[in-house]
Amino acid sequence: MEINSTALSLTVTDVEASSRFLKTHFKFQEKWSADGFAYLTHHGLNMPLIFLESGKDVLPEAIRNDKVSGVIVAFVVDELEVEYERLKNEGVTITEPIREDPWGERLFQVTDPNGVVIQLVQWVIPSDSQFTENHSGSQPW
Template identity: 45%
Template sequence: MNIVSSAVSLTVGDPAASSRFLTSHLGFRQILTGEGFIALGRDDAAVDLLLMERDPERWRPDQGLTEVIVVFTVTGLAAEYERLRGEGATITIPLRREPWGELMVQLTDPNGVAIQLTEWISPITG
């Protein structure tokens, strides 16, 4: 089996708001739109995102939700962090370095979708 592409489907209350966030701040573009959904892609190796509108007749809050974090591995994260701050993106975890060699920042889109940007760097040695 060969996987030739991949996508993450996110069910949100306002697909257009998430689309604006991802196209404005993270360089995605709309590749397909329809009633209740927007498909986003990039020209690089990033996973495609499918934003599905939550159907209030099928979604019940008492069923609980699984937290989803969309993670993108990037380069030049420190500069990207400054750019995102300057654009007013909602940053929920500021830029930080983890001892195992991860530089990361986490954003949240208008629908509460967590998006983590990670750059792999040298681990901290003591």
């Protein structure tokens, strides 16, 4: 199978609130929007984010009234502390403070008005030797 592109589509209660959050704090651009729909892009990403309003007929009946849950949208950045301070200064609530996992992932999380968890990640050398054997000095993704 050949995959030509991909997108992440999230079902939320208030499409405009999630769209505004990404535009305001993460420099996304809204390319298309309609009632209950927003298609956002970012100059640094090849994957658009789409927000769909829960309850709309365009959604399959089995998931029509679901809302995003258990999903983390991760953005890899070069200067984690700078982004942390910038978002705090912009009044964004940090829902998970900076931490470092033993496999070399430094991260923090914020949550948009619809409960979409956005995680900012910076890759570092793992602190646990079991993860350093395969560490090539670059991010795993």
